[in-house]
Amino acid sequence: MDNKCFIENKVAIIDNGTGYTKMGWGGNIEPTYDIPTVISDNSDKNSVQVSKNYNEQLDFCIGNDALNQQVKTYPMKSGIVTDWTLMEKFWQKSIFDYLRCDPDETTFVLTEPPMNPPENRENIAEIFFETFNAKSIYIGVQAVLALYSNQMHEQNAQTGNKLTGCVLDSGDGVTHIIPVSDGYVIGSCIKHIPLAGRDITNFIAQMIRDRGEKVNNQDINRISAEIKEKYGYVAPKGLLQEFERYDKPGQDGKPSNKFKQYTFESQVDKKQYTMDVGYERFLGPEMFFYPEFFDSKWRTSIDESIDNAIQGSPIDTRRHLYSNIVLSGGSTMFEGFTDRLQSAIQKRVDDRLLRYSTALSKPQPIVVQVAQNPHQRFSVWQGGSLLSIKPGFEKVCKSRQEYLEYGPSIVRQNAVLSSGM
Numbered sequence: 001m002d003n004k005c006f007i008e009n010k011v012a013i014i015d016n017g018t019g020y021t022k023m024g025w026g027g028n029i030e031p032t033y034d035i036p037t038v039i040s041d042n043s044d045k046n047s048v049q050v051s052k053n054y055n056e057q058l059d060f061c062i063g064n065d066a067l068n069q070q071v072k073t074y075p076m077k078s079g080i081v082t083d084w085t086l087m088e089k090f091w092q093k094s095i096f097d098y099l100r101c102d103p104d105e106t107t108f109v110l111t112e113p114p115m116n117p118p119e120n121r122e123n124i125a126e127i128f129f130e131t132f133n134a135k136s137i138y139i140g141v142q143a144v145l146a147l148y149s150n151q152m153h154e155q156n157a158q159t160g161n162k163l164t165g166c167v168l169d170s171g172d173g174v175t176h177i178i179p180v181s182d183g184y185v186i187g188s189c190i191k192h193i194p195l196a197g198r199d200i201t202n203f204i205a206q207m208i209r210d211r212g213e214k215v216n217n218q219d220i221n222r223i224s225a226e227i228k229e230k231y232g233y234v235a236p237k238g239l240l241q242e243f244e245r246y247d248k249p250g251q252d253g254k255p256s257n258k259f260k261q262y263t264f265e266s267q268v269d270k271k272q273y274t275m276d277v278g279y280e281r282f283l284g285p286e287m288f289f290y291p292e293f294f295d296s297k298w299r300t301s302i303d304e305s306i307d308n309a310i311q312g313s314p315i316d317t318r319r320h321l322y323s324n325i326v327l328s329g330g331s332t333m334f335e336g337f338t339d340r341l342q343s344a345i346q347k348r349v350d351d352r353l354l355r356y357s358t359a360l361s362k363p364q365p366i367v368v369q370v371a372q373n374p375h376q377r378f379s380v381w382q383g384g385s386l387l388s389i390k391p392g393f394e395k396v397c398k399s400r401q402e403y404l405e406y407g408p409s410i411v412r413q414n415a416v417l418s419s420g421m
């Protein structure tokens, strides 16, 4: 492959998540690649070979190729990089094998979780400027990028909330609630919830095992994730009513149509198997609202955590935060999730206002609005993509020259996105 294959002078957006890495080019609406953030590395652990010779056989692979290997490592945990050597190799493959770009000519938008230690940001700068010789980089806070993408989304553009909103970001390995006011993360009010997509997948896998389905160990995680994504939903009215809907036969006397039949091919013997899918359809996602299913020590539901985060924020931001609750990440995509969340938070807010009401004064109602974005699985990535095509974007990036002049500390301070940008 020669250098003609390189796309020059473009902005590459790389959103590394605990479970999946989304990457592609600025200006696009969705990432070109969405691959597992996993690496199988049989090479010398300490050597990162940066080479423009794309035919060179490197002794490691990433993404779906790595998933099929026996030895594999996830270099991120709960949204944070835990193994920088492997992460560097993961980026190497991402840049040269997937994006196929020349880093000297490319600006990279990378993402970070809220309250990422500044040392981690410096590590990113060091790797991108020293190992890859990148032209320039911008490291965006995931929640702010999600809010930015939502703001730009036509349907929500009229809200007037600009870069103020409360982001619920739930992916594969971590769930965060992040209030943001005018582009600034209100750090003291961030809530971390120890429950995300991978836990729901594991819960479904356990239910499948407990009822004695014959599923091979090699298949169980894949099919549990597929069942979750395909059939999972949040019960509109809560658990008891939902159990009844399964247990009552239909009007024609046939068993409830809530049960589904799921067919999959085993990776072990390549044969097709079929099994019933039932209560796990809603019991998995319900863990957000009844977290004690998952961990008896964790009893704060997601609506209560969001309410607490907003109540802890400065008083003059609260109405705006309630009116712009933004969902981001794959685990917010369950059918019925938005409506259930909105009504649960609205009820908490209304009950509180009622308690403060007296015969003489009634507080003004507070409107809770949970915004929906058809691209919410990719909203962080999309925020980076939209930002990269805005006039003035270069001004918030850090260039290689600046890095060489001042060192890694240039990325300690993150340029705050103003709502006008």
Ligand SMILES: Nc1ncnc2c1ncn2[C@@H]1O[C@H](COP(=O)(O)OP(=O)(O)OP(=O)(O)O)[C@@H](O)[C@H]1O
Pocket (backbone or CB within 6 Å): 016, 017, 018, 019, 020, 021, 078, 079, 169, 170, 171, 172, 173, 174, 175, 196, 197, 198, 225, 228, 229, 230, 232, 328, 329, 330, 331, 332, 333, 334, 377
């Ligand atoms: N339609 C869907 N319904 C429910 N869950 C889904 C759906 N599509 C994807 N998921 C789940 O979303 C998770 C991946 O989401 P995402 O890519 O946002 O996570 P991530 O960025 O890798 O993780 P994190 O944000 O925790 O670092 C997986 O657990 C996946 O099974």
